[in-house]
Amino acid sequence: MRTKKIVVGLMALMFLFLTGCAWAGDIALTSIGQSSDSMMVKVVLKKMKVTPDTDNLMKAEDLEGKDILIAVVGGSSKGLGAAGIDKDQENQRATDLLSAARDKGIRVLIMHVGGAGRRGKLSDAFIVTAVPFADELIVVEGANEDGLFDSLMEGKDITIRVVPNVRSTSEPLKEVLSLWGMVGL
């Protein structure tokens, strides 16, 4: 009986492996702009029982073995100061990381969860850098009133998933991660 259970378990694991399903450990979470918005997304994921590898200063080499990259965009001068980097260095890190993800075939989910309050000169610089790399995009209401996200996604067959607040990102997150083969959500 016990052997039977083990065999069934192993077969299930093999099935998931062969069908390319992602596991929580295969997901990377980072900030683009060093705001704390990525922490809020981490809390939403935690409630979904998903624990991604999180590093707000993630580099291209940290993507090894990852299937999904979630990049939360939003500039914070306090955050940049805390990280000891400037806007240009952060923009360069974002470009390198997102380019590496694209080259490695890692799916990229871009999220902007700060609404209108997380727009402005500093944040916009990071939005312009990151959004064109998006395979899926989740935006909290208020951020796209001037159509910036629409214009950056022009020509791409991707629908911007707009939600009223950060808490509501759990639904589109679940949709996107399920779409990309993540199991157990």
Place this chain on the structure above:
Amino acid sequence: MNYQIKGSRVTACILLALSCLVCFVAAKSFTSMWVEERVYPVEEFQQKKLSDYFSGIKGTPADQPVFIQKGEEEGGTVLLLCGTHPNEPASNLTGVLFLENAKVERGRLIVIPTANIMGFSHNGPQEGHPQGYFIELADGSKRRFPYGNRLSNPIYQWPNPDIYIHPSSGQNLSGKEKSNLNRCYPGRPDGSITEKMAYAIVELIRKEKVDLAFDLHEASPEYPVVNAIVAHERSMELAAMVTMEIEAMGIPIRLEPSPKNLHGLSHREWGDFTDTMPILMETGNPSQGRLRGRTNEDLVVTGKDKCYSRAFDLGKLYIPYDGDQPLSLRVARHTNAVMLFMENLEFINEEKGLTVEGIPDFEEIVKKGVGHFLAASN
């Protein structure tokens, strides 16, 4: 060309007398602020002194009341530090609101309503700020509150150096920051009077084993870190949970990390030098902003300012500004956030929950005005 002075001994005496009169009136006005703010805590609060935690400030102007209320059920300990900057009135008023309404059922609540008590006895030179403001109470009467200065009164700490070298980090700051409580943490037992006061507060956090500590502030509407929560990395997960709840209520808020290389501030040093989870919060206060026009009591209480309306239209503000920013709204923001933090504390540590009843919710404070919930002065 020769000028002949037309004065005489009589005119000299008149001028001297007029100068004395101006000095007398100015001095009387200046000293009229040397009155400690009266609060009327609910009877469940026990009063202690800050010097109970560091005897080095006993008998000095830095010593002040500390109010503690313990619930029947064991739980966490929360510190509400208000009035760090006495020109940020929503902070002090939130503390008074808790003191005069809170019923703690689980855990312990510690309230310090006038953290930099030495800043409440004067106001900023050349700022044109009022010395106080009135809040209308539920019975229609008015209660006066002091409007002070960001820095400790120079009669207690003077002069300041050109450059303040923050003792524990060696960071260089403008000299006047030596009188700024929120640049002096973790403080020094043998430092300036403001540094000693900072040290006493840190000692309180340590000795009372404070789990969650708030430092309430206000900021100029044109300053990027406004309508914001600033969290030490230890508090970040809890802060993220609360930020999402506040945002879901439709209240604009942003979450910012405490920079590791910015020293002297509560959100950094309380976390680095004690075991507490520090949180600093900011609301938008037009009466302390640089873009403000006429500066008077009305601006403090209503936040109405034509210059800020114009600045908002030009996209220069970091708060939604629809012609005003009432003090009641700012107190409601702080109160609501503090309550949400306390409610969520047990999700971080199950044994450290805190239950406080009797505090009005956001809508009530905005609708009825903060004065509706304050005790009548007597």
